[in-house]
Each structure stands twice: as C-alpha cells, then as structure tokens.
Amino acid sequence: MEIFHPAEILSRDEIAAVQTRRLARVVKRAARSPFYKAKLDEMGVDPESITSLDDLTRLPLTTKDDLRASYPFGMLADEHRELVRLHASSGTTGAPTVVYHTEKDLRTWADLMARCMHMAGMRKEDVFQNIAGYGLFTGGLGIHYGAERLGCLTIPAGAGNTARQIKLLRDFNVSAVHIIPSYALYLAGVVAEQGLDPRDLPPRIALIGAEPHSEEARRRIEEMLGLKAYNSYGLSEMNGPGVAFECEHQNGMHLWEDSYIAEILDPQTQEPVAEGEVGELVMTTLTREAMPLLRYRTRDLTRFLPGECACGRLHRRIDRITGRADDMLIIKGVNIYPMQIEKILLAVPEVAQNYQIVLEREGYIDQIKVRVEIKEEFFIEDMRVLGGIQKRIAGLLRNELLVTPRVELVEAKSLPTSEGKASRVVDLRETKD
Numbered sequence: 391m392e393i394f395h396p397a398e399i400l401s402r403d404e405i406a407a408v409q410t411r412r413l414a415r416v417v418k419r420a421a422r423s424p425f426y427k428a429k430l431d432e433m434g435v436d437p438e439s440i441t442s443l444d445d446l447t448r449l450p451l452t453t454k455d456d457l458r459a460s461y462p463f464g465m466l467a468d469e470h471r472e473l474v475r476l477h478a479s480s481g482t483t484g485a486p487t488v489v490y491h492t493e494k495d496l497r498t499w500a501d502l503m504a505r506c507m508h509m510a511g512m513r514k515e516d517v518f519q520n521i522a523g524y525g526l527f528t529g530g531l532g533i534h535y536g537a538e539r540l541g542c543l544t545i546p547a548g549a550g551n552t553a554r555q556i557k558l559l560r561d562f563n564v565s566a567v568h569i570i571p572s573y574a575l576y577l578a579g580v581v582a583e584q585g586l587d588p589r590d591l592p593p594r595i596a597l598i599g600a601e602p603h604s605e606e607a608r609r610r611i612e613e614m615l616g617l618k619a620y621n622s623y624g625l626s627e628m629n630g631p632g633v634a635f636e637c638e639h640q641n642g643m644h645l646w647e648d649s650y651i652a653e654i655l656d657p658q659t660q661e662p663v664a665e666g667e668v669g670e671l672v673m674t675t676l677t678r679e680a681m682p683l684l685r686y687r688t689r690d691l692t693r694f695l696p697g698e699c700a701c702g703r704l705h706r707r708i709d710r711i712t713g714r715a716d717d718m719l720i721i722k723g724v725n726i727y728p729m730q731i732e733k734i735l736l737a738v739p740e741v742a743q744n745y746q747i748v749l750e751r752e753g754y755i756d757q758i759k760v761r762v763e764i765k766e767e768f769f770i771e772d773m774r775v776l777g778g779i780q781k782r783i784a785g786l787l788r789n790e791l792l793v794t795p796r797v798e799l800v801e802a803k804s805l806p807t808s809e810g811k812a813s814r815v816v817d818l819r820e821t822k823d
C-alpha cells in the first residue's frame with residue numbers, strides 16, 4: 391500500500407495511544423476558551439484529570455446551538471493575533487457558525503486533505519479542478535490547499551458557470567475533480583444535452599461530498615461521467631472536508647482517528663448505540679489549536695462498519711451518511727429520510743438527474759409529493775407509457791416508505807438546481823391550530 395502520511399498505517403494500539411495523549415492536551419487547550427472554561431467548571435471537571443480515553447464521557451457534549459450562543463468569539467482558545475483564517479458553515483439549517491484557524495491548523499488540515507486525496511488514488515501528476523464555491527464554504531479553500539499540498543496542478547474553478555467548467559476540464563486535460571454530487575449529475579446532463587458523451591470528458595476521479603447522496607447517485611455519476619467517484623465527508627466545525635474519506639475499495643469512509651475521536655450516540659439518550667447500529671456521529675477535534683471542540687454533535691446519522699478494510703488501514707470506517715437527525719420527515723406518523731427517496735428514484739432508468747420532495751397539508755393530513763424529472767426520450771412518449779412509469783415509481787416508493795406519495799413526472803431540467811448544496815425538500819405545510 392502506498393501512503394501519503396505515516397499516520398495512515400498506525401495500529402489500533404498506536405491510534406489509542408495518540409488519542410489518549412492528544413485528548414489530554416486538547417481538553418487543557420479548550421479550557422482556555424470562555425465557553426469550555428465555564429462548562430468544565432460547572433461540571434466539576436479538572437482538565438488535568440483527563441488521562442485516559444475513558445475520561446471522554448466525563449466531558450460535555452457540544453451542540454450547534456452552543457456555537458451560535460458563543461458567536462463570535464466565545465469558543466476561541468487562542469489569542470486573536472495567532473488566527474489566520476475563519477470559515478463558516480453554509481447555514482443550510484439556520485444561522486451560520488464560525489470556526490477559526492491558526493497557521494498550524496491550516497497546515498494540519500491541508501495534510502489531512504492531501505492524505506484523503508492520495509488514498510482515493512490521486513497523485514502529484516494529476517491536474518485537479520475544484521468545482522466548489524470559494525468563500526466561507528470549506529469545500530473551496532479546504533480542498534484547494536489539500537490538492538496543492540499533494541502537489542497537483544490545481545484549478546480553483548469555483549462553483550457554477552457550467553460551460554466554463556466543461557471548457558476547463560477539456561482544455562487542461564483535468565484528471566481529477568471535486569464536485570458536489572447533485573451538480574455532477576447536472577453537469578453530466580448538460581454535456582449529454584449537447585449531443586456529446588460525458589464519458590469522453592477527461593477526469594478519471596471525482597471526489598464527491600458536502601451533501602448526502604445515495605449509492606445510486608454515486609453509481610450514476612460514475613456511469614454517466616465514466617470515472618470513479620469517492621465519497622468525501624466533513625463539516626466546517628471539524629475543519630471541513632478531510633474528516634472521513636473512501637479509499638480505493640469504496641466501502642465506507644475511513645475516519646482519521648489520529649485527528650478526531652468519533653462516537654456514535656443515540657440522538658435521544660446520548661448513550662452509545664450498540665456496535666454497528668446507526669446513530670448520531672459525535673466528534674472531538676484532537677489537533678485543532680484555535681478552536682478545539684469537545685464531543686461535537688454533528689447531527690449526521692451513520693454507523694461504524696464492521697471488520698477491517700482490505701486496504702489495510704485500521705482507521706475505522708463510517709457508512710455513508712443516511713441523513714441528518716433534523717432531516718427526518720414525519721408523514722402520517724411514518725419517519726422518512728430524503729435519502730430513502732433518492733435511492734429509489736435514481737435506480738429507475740427513466741428518471742433523469744433531479745427530483746424534489748414537496749410536503750403539503752390537506753385539512754389536518756400531511757401529504758408527500760415527489761416531483762421527478764423524466765429523461766427527454768421518455769417524456770415524449772404517450773400518456774399511457776408515462777402513466778405506467780408514474781405507477782411503477784409510486785409502487786417502489788410505497789414499498790420503501792410504507793406511505794404512498796403522490797408522484798408527479800416533470801420534464802428533464804425543469805426543477806430548480808443549485809450550484810452549492812442541493813435543497814430538495816419544499817415544505818408547503820402551514821401550521822394550523
């Protein structure tokens with residue numbers, strides 16, 4: 391196995407030793423921030439008393455609301471003059487939260503990111519195009535510095551302007567890209583619409599992440615664009631991308647345990663779930679100086695995958711994110727995650743790249759409607775054929791969800807697209823007393 395960083399091949403014992411040492415250090419550092427100082431005092435935890443991994447459960451959990459409440463500086467563990475950058479979460483679910491970095495933090499992050507890219511098969515010789523918003527979003531600069539650290543010729547393409555993206559891919563013979571999955575599907579559709587085969591585009595590797603996507607979406611991206619797509623997971627609170635990443639085996643994401651301690655807890659009780667069960671991913675930063683976070687509740691739902699990966703790396707793997715704890719829809723008493731719907735839709739050959747989930751209320755009853763784009767060649771069929779497709783999709787969804795959604799077929803490229811993270815649920819329910 392070729393590695394980028396020696397930490398990739400630590401043994402389980404070595405990982406535990408690194409975690410123990412770094413946990414003790416990070417708690418002391420966190421205690422320098424007004425927020426954690428108060429929190430640890432209140433809980434009666436002496437930072438000096440953290441000496442083993444078992445001490446983790448004595449530490450407070452941290453939530454997004456805590457971050458918001460201590461906006462803008464309450465969680466800083468470092469002097470202002472040591473800070474060199476800040477990032478903020480994209481705020482898909484409310485007010486943004488800010489994370490600060492020292493110069494060393496940025497180096498550590500770039501190293502982690504480069505490690506991920508290398509693990510997915512990228513090398514110094516690759517020409518890399520970063521199709522992501524540059525700005526507060528960490529997928530811009532975070533990925534960018536990782537690619538440069540690896541030594542790739544890096545094109546900061548930014549988001550949007552599809553025609554220019556395609557031109558850059560071709561002109562510079564780009565071999566690897568970072569792209570948000572919904573935008574990858576959109577871009578492939580645009581090329582196909584021009585009567586060209588998206589498989590003829592040069593890239594051989596795509597790093598896809600930043601938003602939940604199903605295995606079916608990955609397969610589509612791989613088939614349409616003729617490349618290998620690797621799942622990339624991260625969140626700005628944990629730096630951004632570079633937290634967990636797929637290796638060449640594409641069977642779950644190795645979470646870098648020398649840099650993060652990960653727990654999977656029941657979102658209701660905050661107790662650990664049974665081995666291999668799905669729960670909320672909770673993480674502690676082990677290396678960040680400017681703004682350490684202890685036991686941060688990501689609200690992302692996943693599980694640890696059992697067994698060892700064939701690649702030989704012993705950092706545990708997490709399953710693809712099935713949704714966020716706050717993504718869950720409750721329709722007619724049934725819990726539904728948007729990813730369940732995507733998984734079904736994108737496995738239907740007639741379905742084009744985009745869909746939308748609309749929640750409506752009739753009287754006191756919530757209804758779910760799924761609007762699905764149908765590929766052009768099928769949309770021109772007669773009503774009978776379309777009616778058949780609609781029934782088939784409704785049946786598949788009913789089997790998966792246990793409620794029957796309304797299915798509306800719409801023309802390809804008629805639903806809204808986004809240059810950043812897709813927002814696919816439209817809630818038209820008004821609260822009635």
Ligand code: AMP
Binds near residue numbers: 481528598623710711
């Ligand atoms: P932000 O910090 O604004 O970039 O948002 C981070 C959030 O994006 C995470 O907490 C996840 O909910 C989501 N996310 C990032 N990467 C992935 C991924 N590979 N799969 C699913 N969700 C992801």
Ligand code: ZN
Binds near residue numbers: 637638
């Ligand atoms: Zn592996």
